[in-house]
Amino acid sequence: MSNNRSWIFSAALMAIAVSMPGAALAADPVKVGYLIPLSGSAAASIGQEMSRATHLAVKHINEAGGIKSMGGAQLQLVEVDTRGDPKVGITEAERLITVEKVPVLIGAFQSNVTFPATAVAEKYQVPWVVDLAAKADITERGFKYVFRPTQIPASGNADSVVDFVKWASEKTGKKAKTAAIVFENTDWGQDLAKTMRTRFKDAGIDIVFDESYPPNAPNLRPLIVKLKGAKPDIISVTSYTGDAIQLQKLIAQMHVDAMAVVGSAAGHVDRSFIPTVGVKGTDYTFTTAGWAGYQSAITTPFAKRFWDDYVADTKNEPTELSTSAYAVAWILKDALERAGKAEPAAIRDALAKTQMKDNDVTKLVGYDIAFDEKNQNNAKRYVVQQMVDGKYFTVWPENLAAKDQTMTWPVPAWGERK
């Protein structure tokens, strides 16, 4: 009986659709290819977090009437699990373009997948909006169809460390004169250290300690003993979680006093950093971060809806990862509105002309969106946060600083803390 009824209902719908060819054509959904790791690698949990946010953005866009310039066309995600495998990324990008006929792609979080897979999109001249992959060469190749609005190469992280130290020195009048660079001995660590070396020197800050260590080192106590002997004003630490925890614990235990310890995101913003080191051991520590957090960024109804719906959906609070994924869908939506048709070339041209300032999306991410000649958005900045009582507060840049919190600089000596 009910089958019968639903058959009649759909037949009626079809009749309406056929009788109004124009409307049916206008409402054709815009397919968006989405590559993201959902299983099979350590990045899968990150991929899932980002995927939830992307789906949420698409839902919000569609509920608000879809792409108005295309007669209210709905966005339709064609999601593919890359399993963190570059080969899967390449073949699936090709399939999405040639079989699914998607006019635009987004993803794929990991640099090693995004880098080769975006080359496929370039070959087929289909635009790709990169989310968080940080490898510099993704945009340095000068591809015409590959855009990166929400990430900058890793050296930007180091730039923010130095810019912050300069700013804090001037702002408080308590100038840092010497710095230590502690970093893990990997491509990533060396990249950041190299940028910091030249930038600190340019800022007139002497580097009195410059040491790398093998990642996942069993015992970093010797390094801390040596570091303490160097007596630096600033200690910059570029580490992943395990080493960041060990280093910070030892800095607290050995009473290594400096004007500031500044981490380079990564381990210092890992959810286990504060709980494992302890509130006392992390107090007043600074770190860069890719996103300014609730107090600074959730200031509009647009942002509040994202926050609330995301929390309701996942039981977790949004991070840089989910926020960037959410923003990428809205940046694409903005371009689609201006393109007016779901064709790769039109979408590419619209993306290239993106100019977002002071709107809901830029207030959420904390920076403007526009592309240079290599389709890189250079306005993306790492913010700097200070840990107080087990929580992160954004202190820099000033326009994103948490309102009800003042920065402590220089930080109190370990022996003088309660």
Next chain:
Amino acid sequence: MTSTIVQALLNGIASGAVYGLIALGLSLQFGVMKIINFAHGSFMMIAMYLALWGCQHLGLHPLAVIPLVAAALYVTGFATQRWLIEPIYRKEATREPMGVLIFTTGLWIFLDNLFLAIAGPDYQTPPGEWTNEVWMAGDLFFAYPQIAGFVVACLVTLLLVMFLRGTRIGRMIRATGQDREAASVLGIDSSAVYQTSFAIGLAVLGVAGALLLALVPVDPFIGDLYGIRAFVIVVLGGIGSIGGAFWGGILIGVVESMGSQFLPITYSEALIFAIFLGVLYFRPAGLFGLEEA
């Protein structure tokens, strides 16, 4: 500068004593059974998690969990030897126990991933502030867990030496290690000796794991780092030599700590292995490996 050097030296001795304790059990198993237990680091990781859970769920002090962890590891060791290793070992009694080597390698990978599933990938430390407490002597800083690690490691090593020298079971273990066939001719049940020595080896490792937990956070793969170091120490000190493992541990600790003060930190690991290779080349029996020779 001098206080930095003194600090580095004493730190090296303190961490070295714990390294030695980690290697002790391995050396005992190696010396008595002539088998290489590649899962040694994984058993240490298990000890650290047991200690962590003891602190978290039973509300115990990080030092108070030590006897519990040692007992749990003793039972684990006994069961592993009795029901897992011995059947393989027996089948290969007439040739080199290759099967055991491969088995413990499999066990290592299995245990690491089992704990990844049970405990998750996050780094964890015991609750409470004790692990961060520091004793200050002028310019010198020593964390309580460092001091506790050194004292307990020395005590346990001493007790083990006394046990092996002074008790009947201890002498049986040493006799079996020196010559299995002669020992069995004298009526020693070698399979019982193996179970006991494997279990004692893991109990000692349990103490070491609990001490280490107060010094560094635990994660499912921490055993890999310390397991390799334990092998170096065992070979350096002389296989089967308890004193050798202890002094080998101290040597590695001091080299690591002092070397880092004069060389870039990344070189100190290379320095450890350079010494290791040098000792192997010039003194294959190890620095203290006289008893065996």
